[in-house]
Amino acid sequence: MPMRVTDGRMSMVNATPQSNNVFGKLNIPKPQSSTSERRTSFFGKAGTGAGGQRNSMFGTYGGAEKMKDPRPLHDKSFVQQCIKQLCEFLGDNGFPATVTVKSLQSPSTKEFLKIFEFIYSLLDPTFQMPTTKVEEEIPRMLRDLGYPFPLSKSSMYSIGAPHTWPQALGALIWLIDTVRSFNSMKSQDMLFGDFSDGVTELEDGMEYNKLFLEYCSKTYNKFMQGADTFEDEDTDYFCNLKRLYNVDEALLESQVEKHRLLMSQVERLEKESHTDRLMGQRTEKLKLQADLQNLQEYRSRMESYQNNLETKATALSEELEAANLQLESLKREQARLQHILENQKFSPADIERINRERNELQQNVNTLNRSLEEAQQLAWNEEITVGKTMERTEVKLAEYHKLARILKLIPQSAENACGHDFEIKSVSDYGPITATQIRTQIQNPLKNMLVDVEEDFSNQTNKKLTLEETVEQIKSNISEKLNDINQLKEQMRRLDEQIQRDVQEMALEEQKWAADVDSAESHKKLLEKKVMDGYEVAEEQLKAAQQQYHLVLQETKEESRMVANNLTNVISAAVNHLGIVEKHCNDQVKKMDKMNEIIREDQADLQLLKEMVENFVGRANGFQ
Incomplete structure (x- = not known):
């Protein structure tokens, strides 16, 4: 079933209060129902309405949609590993017959039935293998146990065949795992002691596990009935948790006040230093604020719920008194009518x-x-x-x-x-008595003849089924190969198209290059003409440029001297700035050391608080 409520309830379920946090960090948002569309999973059809019955996920694998077995049952190494595991299991549990890895490579139908009966008897000691329609009963029993993968009826006719034995072997391995799970659950003690209002033992979280299982059972049953919210169960669950862990409201309020003081101190430290090392402290502050707000909301909800219960109790008491008065009047009327009936x-x-x-x-x-x-x-x-x-x-x-x-x-x-x-x-x-003799004379021989004919027909049918399965497998292989060939043809077609596009692009680029070469040649000729025409002008410009060069060289030397002086001044200023930065960093390090000392003091206070809670729990256990 898809969840129709928000995932906020998971944080409520997983919030396991320990003895050292004094119930101070439970994050319990109120579940909000949503109107998400129901979907159909492979376990069966979903409910059709808020009040409709939901289908459970257990024992409903026999729907219209079948699961594909993800195990590599056609891998020879995996099959050999499964056979070895089956052989070891049968040997460890005292299988009466002798089995070896070689004999399990292709067992007969009789051997398979003996192995199946032995493994199933470990789950149900009173189990007896049916004598008729075994090919239908074995898949049905596996479905009843919850085997999620299909096992066809036709595969039961030829168990040892190479195409049917892996599926049957997979079913036996799954049945072995089921037996092991059943034995491990049976060996555990699943009982819990009665939970009372007094002091209880918290060893290994037994009482919390009991409360949690009861809560899950109640909410799941209501969910299967169509409910989306479980406010009553949540209220009872947290009341029991408070009573189980002896929550001290006064101590909780003192912790909230101390938390407020610590948060104010953290804010002051953040104003003094804005380094990234305080990011974790800011995150913790946000978490604690959210927990405090949720706790306040929970307290307000509890108070309103208590008022509603008191109002309902008053109304029910008034209705009970009225019903008692009506019952007395009906009894008097009955006595009067009985008296009239007896005297008439x-x-x-x-x-x-x-x-x-x-x-x-x-x-x-x-x-x-x-x-x-x-x-x-x-x-x-x-x-x-x-x-x-x-x-x-x-x-x-x-x-x-x-x-x-x-x-x-x-x-x-x-x-x-x-x-x-x-x-x-x-x-x-013939008379009516001799009719039985006629039936005995004719029907019994005919039945024997029919049995022989049916046996021959069954043998021929088994051969036909084996050949049909082989043909189906060959057809599936052919279809897969055809799909591969079509994919390769499609890839070849795409490659041919890509080659044609590349050839066209190369032809366009060659044309472009030829045009560029022609334009470059014409430009070269024009430049040669201009060079020859302006050669004399260039010589005159060269003389003028040499004169200008001497002037620029003198100006450049003067500017280099000025740049060297400026660079010396900049370096001295950078050295002074670096000293100032180092001094500021040392001051910041000293401030961080002071802040670490304050945090260590807070940790010491938290350690003292933990010791107080542990002493309190120890005294409570001593009273018990």
């Missing part, structure tokens, strides 16, 4: 009623007389019908003799008679 005599109305009943009885007599006449007429009709039936019987008898001669069953020396007399004399020569 026959009245004219009674006489009229008696006469009316007499007339009705006379009418019944007349009706019965008419029914008798009709029955006599019916008997005469039945005699006529019997005569006609005898005639039809003679016709059927002639047809039977004709068919028996065609099948070579008559006379007694016929080919298919096998020495039996299948001839029936005239029906008028």
Whole structure:
């Protein structure tokens, strides 16, 4: 079933209060129902309404949707491992027959039935293997136990075949695991002591486990009935937890006050230093604030719930008093009517009623007389019908003799008679007593012959089923190979298209490169022409540039000297700034040391509080 409520309830269920936290960190948000759409899982159909019955997840694997076995049952190494495990299990549990790994490679149907009966008897000592329709009973018993994978009826006809034995072996391994789980659960002590209002033992969390199991059982039952919220169960659960762990409300309030003081101190420290090392403290602050808010909300809910219960109790007491008054009045009325009934005599109305009943009885007599006449007429009709039936019987008898001669069953020396007399004399020569003799004379030999024919038919059917399964497996392999071939063809087609696109792109790039080369050649010729034309101009510009170069060189030397001076000033300023930063870091380290000392003092206070709680629990155990 998909969850129709928020996951906030899981934090409530998993909040196991220990003796050292004094019930101070329970995060209990109120469950809010949602209207998510119901889905259908493989365990069965979901409920159809808020008040509808839900299907349980246990024992419902036989739905329309079957699970596929994820185990590699067709892997030879895995099958050998399962066979070895089965052989060891049978040897450890005293299997009466001798089994080896070699004999379990391809066992017969008889050996499989013995192994299945032995393993199933470990779960049910009174179990006996059925003598008929074993191929139907074994899959049914596995489904009843909750085996989640399908086991076909046809696989029971040829257990040792290579394509059917792995599935049967997987079912046996699952049955072995079920036996082991059953034995381990049976060896454990699942009982709990009675939970009272007094002091209880907290050894190994026994009482908490009992409360938790009771809570889960109640809420799951209501959930299966269609409920989405469990406020009453939550209230009882937390009341029992408080009573179990001896929650001290005054101590809890003092812890809240101390928490507030610590949080104010943490805020002050955060203002002094904004380093990342306080991120954990901030997260813890948010958690504690959320827990405090949830606890306050829970307390307000408990108070409102208590007021509602008091109001309901008052109304029920008033209704009970009114019902008692009404019951007294009804008892007095009954006594009065009983007195009138005992003292009354026959009245004219009674006489009229008696006469009316007499007339009705006379009418019944007349009706019965008419029914008798009709029955006599019916008997005469039945005699006529019997005569006609005898005639039809003679016709059927002639047809039977004709068919028996065609099948070579008559006379007694016929080919298919096998020495039996299948001839029936005239029906008028036999009485009702000799009908049994006719059945014995004809039916028993025919049954024996039918058994032989059915046995031959069953053998041929088994062979046919084996061949059909082999053909199906070959067809599945062929279909898989065809799918692989289609995928390869599709990949080849995509590669051909990609190659064509690449060829087209390369052709376009070659055209682009040829155009670029042509433009570069034309540009080169134009540049050569311009170079030759401007060579003289360039010589004149070169002379002017040399003069300009000497001027720029002098200016560059002057600027280099100024940059060196500025760089010296910057380095000295950086050294001074670095000293100031180191001093500030040392001051921050000293502040962090002071904060660590304060945190160690808080830890000492928490340790002292833990010791107080442990002493309190020890004294409570001593009183017990």
